[in-house]
Amino acid sequence: MPFEKITSEKLSSAVTRQIELLILRGILRPGERLPSERDLAERMGVSRPSLREAIAELREKGLLASRAGAGIFVADVLGSAFSEALVRLFSDHDEAVFDYVSFRRDLEGLAAERAATLASDTDLRVIGSIFAKMEAAHTKPNSETEARLDAEFHLSIIEASHNVVMLHMMRSMFQMLREGVFYNRQQMFRQRTTRTTILDQHRAINTALQARDAPAARAAVDAHLTFVEDTLRDLRTSERNEAIARQRLDHESAR
Known part of the structure; x- marks a missing residue:
């Protein structure tokens, strides 16, 4: 028996x-x-x-x-989620940056859908509280706090989705982002207009979550990360054009 x-x-x-x-x-x-x-x-x-x-x-x-x-x-x-060699490979190639944003868009869209339906009222209060701190930080000239709260806001949504595998995977991804493996987050908050747009996008995500509107939450996350991707492409283009312009200037000065 x-x-x-x-x-x-x-x-x-x-x-x-x-x-x-x-x-x-x-x-x-x-x-x-x-x-x-x-x-x-x-x-x-x-x-x-x-x-x-x-x-x-x-x-x-x-x-x-x-x-x-x-x-x-x-x-x-x-620390064991990605080997050191793979982290170095990520940091050395722009392709990884856009794959990272695409990965986040897929996973965080799903997390937002889950959070809209599975989050407790306390989970939603945590998300709303972090967004309120983002609004307060937005009024200050130094964007460092706002950039840090940006990551905390996204992680709070993943926590509210109540999927522990997704939680630990995304925490590992965000840790690499904090360390500048994919891109410098401060670049995203350098221009005031960009900071305002990003805040508005987070407001839309928070509003959808507080209303428990799963499709709207996913759409808001998708719109935000598509904007991040487009902004990063523009930054890369601007940096490349500036490097070429400096070469031309140096060559002209030497003539």
């Missing part, structure tokens, strides 16, 4: 499973520091020996890492 005796689960196993789920669901993020051992044991209602056993198991699994004198941190689990 396919039955086995019921046994109580070890406390350390319950702790392990809870922390694993927090990492899987993207609530605990790579590089995030866990509370102190005493604080964490109190929060979870377990003994410190049980907690230590769970942390040791999670370290063995590569999900947690110790830093001398600093504590326990969530390991950089995103």
Whole structure:
């Protein structure tokens, strides 16, 4: 008969499973520091020996890492999504930039559709709160904060889609974007008119999501990322034309 005796689960196993789920669901993020051992044991209602056993198991699994004198941190689990050689290859070829935007358009359009139907009211409040911060940052001359919030806004939609595989894949993609692998995000926010257009596009995405209008949310994401693609093509053309013009100027000056 396919039955086995019921046994109580070890406390350390319950702790392990809870922390694993927090990492899987993207609530605990790579590089995030866990509370102190005493604080964490109190929060979870377990003994410190049980907690230590769970942390040791999670370290063995590569999900947690110790830093001398600093504590326990969530390991950089995103780092394995792409090899260093592939990341360098991406950064060396413009073709990867436009494939990246196309990939985002497909995946984020799907995420927006899912979020419009599957997101909780709290998920939508998070998205709306980030957009409100974008509006506030838009009034300031320095675009750095607005560019950072842009990424947070898109990731909050992916989180609200409640697909953990999509979440971790897209977080890895956005980490490479932050590091300038695909393009310098500051370029997108250099001109005030471009910043305003991008803000309006994010407003349209947020409005559709808050209304739980899945087709409109997907269409708004598609329109936004098509604009990003067109703007990047224009930037590439402008940079190429400027380089040619400088060659002509240098040649003329030398005559």
